[in-house]
Amino acid sequence: MNxxxxxxxxxxxxxxxxxxxxxxxxxxDTKTKLFTAINNQLTDxxxxxxxxxxxxLGLPGTLPVVNQKALDLAIAAGLFLxxxxxSETRFDRKHYFYPDLPxxxxxxxxxxxxxxxxxxxxxxxxxxxxxxxxxxxxxEADAGKLTHVEGQDYSLVDLNRVGTPLLxxxxxxxxxxxxxxxxxxxxxYLLMTYARVCQGNLAAGNLRFDVNVSVSKSANQLGIRTEIxxxxxxxxxxxxxxxxxxxxxxxxEDNQTVIQETRxxxxxxxxxxxxxxxxxxxxxxxxxxxxxxxxxxxxxxxQEVEKNLPIKPQIVRQTLNNWRIPFSDWETxxxxxxxxxxxxxxxxxxxxxQAQLFVKWLIGDLLALLKQNQIVVKDILNNFENLKIxxxxxxxxxxxxxxxxxxxxxxxxxxxxxxxxxxxxxKTQITDQTQLQSWIDQIIQEYPQAFADxxxxxxASGFLVGQVMKLSQNQANPRKVAELIQVxxxxx
Numbered sequence: 001m002n003x004x005x006x007x008x009x010x011x012x013x014x015x016x017x018x019x020x021x022x023x024x025x026x027x028x029d030t031k032t033k034l035f036t037a038i039n040n041q042l043t044d045x046x047x048x049x050x051x052x053x054x055x056x057l058g059l060p061g062t063l064p065v066v067n068q069k070a071l072d073l074a075i076a077a078g079l080f081l082x083x084x085x086x087s088e089t090r091f092d093r094k095h096y097f098y099p100d101l102p103x104x105x106x107x108x109x110x111x112x113x114x115x116x117x118x119x120x121x122x123x124x125x126x127x128x129x130x131x132x133x134x135x136x137x138x139x140e141a142d143a144g145k146l147t148h149v150e151g152q153d154y155s156l157v158d159l160n161r162v163g164t165p166l167l168x169x170x171x172x173x174x175x176x177x178x179x180x181x182x183x184x185x186x187x188x189y190l191l192m193t194y195a196r197v198c199q200g201n202l203a204a205g206n207l208r209f210d211v212n213v214s215v216s217k218s219a220n221q222l223g224i225r226t227e228i229x230x231x232x233x234x235x236x237x238x239x240x241x242x243x244x245x246x247x248x249x250x251x252x253e254d255n256q257t258v259i260q261e262t263r264x265x266x267x268x269x270x271x272x273x274x275x276x277x278x279x280x281x282x283x284x285x286x287x288x289x290x291x292x293x294x295x296x297x298x299x300x301x302x303q304e305v306e307k308n309l310p311i312k313p314q315i316v317r318q319t320l321n322n323w324r325i326p327f328s329d330w331e332t333x334x335x336x337x338x339x340x341x342x343x344x345x346x347x348x349x350x351x352x353x354q355a356q357l358f359v360k361w362l363i364g365d366l367l368a369l370l371k372q373n374q375i376v377v378k379d380i381l382n383n384f385e386n387l388k389i390x391x392x393x394x395x396x397x398x399x400x401x402x403x404x405x406x407x408x409x410x411x412x413x414x415x416x417x418x419x420x421x422x423x424x425x426x427k428t429q430i431t432d433q434t435q436l437q438s439w440i441d442q443i444i445q446e447y448p449q450a451f452a453d454x455x456x457x458x459x460a461s462g463f464l465v466g467q468v469m470k471l472s473q474n475q476a477n478p479r480k481v482a483e484l485i486q487v488x489x490x491x492x
Contacts, residue, residue: 011176016215016252018245019222020181021173023210024188025166026198027142028073033163034141035064035107035292040164044204048158056162058103063291066091070165073197074114074139075297075305077167080195080312081134083118085302091139091289099157100144108168109138110286114297120171122180122187123317126327132184133172142166167197173212173222178241182234185209189234190313194337202232209237213244215252223248224258228265228272240265244272316340319347323355332363336370338377346384354391361387365408375412386411386418398429402474429477433484436468436476440484443467454489461485 011017033040036055055062078085090112093105118134142164147156169188175181189207193200200206209231214223228244231237248258263272313334320330320343333340339362343355350358362380369375380387390407393399399407410416430436443464444451454461461482468481 011180013215013245014249014253016217016245016249017219018176018213018215018241019173020175020177020214020241021212022169022171022175022181022184022188023212024169024171024185025142025208025210026077026169026188026192027206028070028165028167028197029199030067030069030073030165032067032069034067034070034139034165036062036163037065038163042160046160048156049160051160052162056102056159058101064107064289066292066295067165070139071114071295071297072301072305073165073195074137074167075302076195076309077169077192077197078115078118078137079302079306079309080191080197081115081118081120081137081169083134083137084116085297086112086114086116087298088112088294088296089114089139090294091292092286093289094140095285095287096283098143099155100146100159100162102144102159102162106140106143107289107292108140111288112294113138115167115169120184120187120191121314122183123327123330124183126321130180132174135170135172137167137169140166140168173214178238178245181211181241182238185237186234187313190334194310194313194341196310202234205232208232211237211241211244213241213248214258215245215248223252224260226258226260226272227262229262229275231265236265236267239270240272243270247272311341311344313340316344319344320359322347323350323352323359325356325359329359329363332367333359336362336367336377339380342381342384349384349388353395354388357391357394358387361391361404361408365405366412369408369412374409379412383411389418397431397477397479400429400469400474400478402469430472430475431477431480433480436481436484439468439471439476440464440481440488443471444488451489454485458486458489461489 028034030040032038033056036053038053038056039051042051053062055064075085089109091107092110094108094110095105097104113136115134115137118137120132120134121129122132123129142161144157144159144162147158149156171184175184189200189202192198192207198206211228211231212225213228214225216223226244226248228240231240244263251258259274259277261277262275264275265272316334317330320333325333333343343359343362366375366380370377390399390404390411394401394404407421410421411418447464447467450460450463450467454464464485465478465482468476468485469478
């Protein structure tokens with residue numbers, strides 16, 4: 001277990017310590033399948049059984065050929081997981097019989113996985129984090145999909161997913177709460193998508209999580225575990241683990257036995273349900289695949305993959321921390337990966353004041369325009385130098401926040417040149433004290449009660465500032481207006 005004793009004490013639930021390990025199936029973003037040149041880029045409208053070939057169907061005489069791109073993506077994932085890349089990896093046959101697996105076995109890696117060990121660090125705030133050890137990660141070919149027809153006594157088989165390359169990341173049982181499991185799952189998602197290993201579409205099953213849960217009254221002895229299969233939402237992961245912890249505790253409190261089994265999760269009732277007795281490794285009769293020779297991975301191949309790796313999430317976090325961006329804003333930036341990596345690339349081009357204002361716009365006005373589909377990320381990236389000019393004008397109080405909102409729309413949505421915007425649309429803020437005082441006096445005469453309220457509570461002066469800005473058609477410098485109002489409040 002990878003937690004300090006005081007951390008473990010915080011994880012006990014009704015005198016029971018939950019212990020949780022996670023198996024994450026990452027669908028590798030390759031053009032073709034793991035062992036055959038069949039399309040792996042399936043679309044939502046893909047017809048059932050239309051992306052299959054002889055090997056997918058388990059036809060006699062077909063031979064697998066390993067996809068080199070899948071190996072490279074697995075290496076990239078291992079480097080992001082701080083893991084050891086095996087110098088030699090081999091494939092095994094995992095035998096089980098199910099309608100979605102025509103060959104009767106799955107090609108996987110049991111004895112010689114491509115990734116060994118590893119560590120995932122999950123920040124809990126700007127200064128602290130917890131870590132989860134990775135036991136291994138191995139390549140395997142996916143099975144198909146069964147669709148159970150409601151009200152009927154049959155199921156439909158779609159073999160399009162057969163042979164899809166998966167990387168199964170197996171953690172050590174280092175997690176002890178539903179919240180920690182959710183945080184770990186989100187961090188894996190970030191790592192795999194930042195590494196460009198996986199597209200990251202959870203709804204499409206690009207990442208699927210199997211969670212092993214047990215509870216015990218001793219931190220030194222594990223309880224009997226159950227496995228919750230095929231979770232593809234961070235919210236569902238947290239709900240499923242929380243329910244399963246409480247279910248097992250209730251069983252033990254009632255002097256019943258927890259059964260080692262595989263369970264599913266009902267998204268409607270937020271409960272887990274029994275599916276089948278849990279198999280052990282020996283039940284799968286693992287054997288070396290006779291058609292795939294051992295694969296050597298030399299240091300040159302690893303170095304070539306490492307040379308082309310994108311920026312890691314941790315580097316983005318370090319940049320945001322150096323800029324003193326609040327931790328509460330980190331996740332929003334990280335979730336927009338192109339923007340996050342662009343920020344890191346422009347690290348040397350922005351001082352702290354510029355960076356803080358740019359990030360504020362990103363998570364505010366710019367993100368709103370993106371969500372409304374009025375702009376795309378490229379619009380922001382291509383206009384960085386123009387945005388920097390606007391940032392500097394705002395920092396110099398030459399334009400107001402309200403003006404900035406319109407400038408961003410004119411620049412990014414309307415595609416008006418910045419020169420025209422500055423010449424025609426943006427009026428320099430008025431800082432002349434005589435003019436500002438004239439507007440303030442006019443507003444105080446119009447709203448005497450608001451001025452009286454502000455003398456009792458300084459926060460109420462915001463209304464007066466807003467009215468002055470309205471009167472001046474947003475030409476007044478709001479900071480200067482606020483300062484002059486505060487002087488009046490102290491002197492009257």
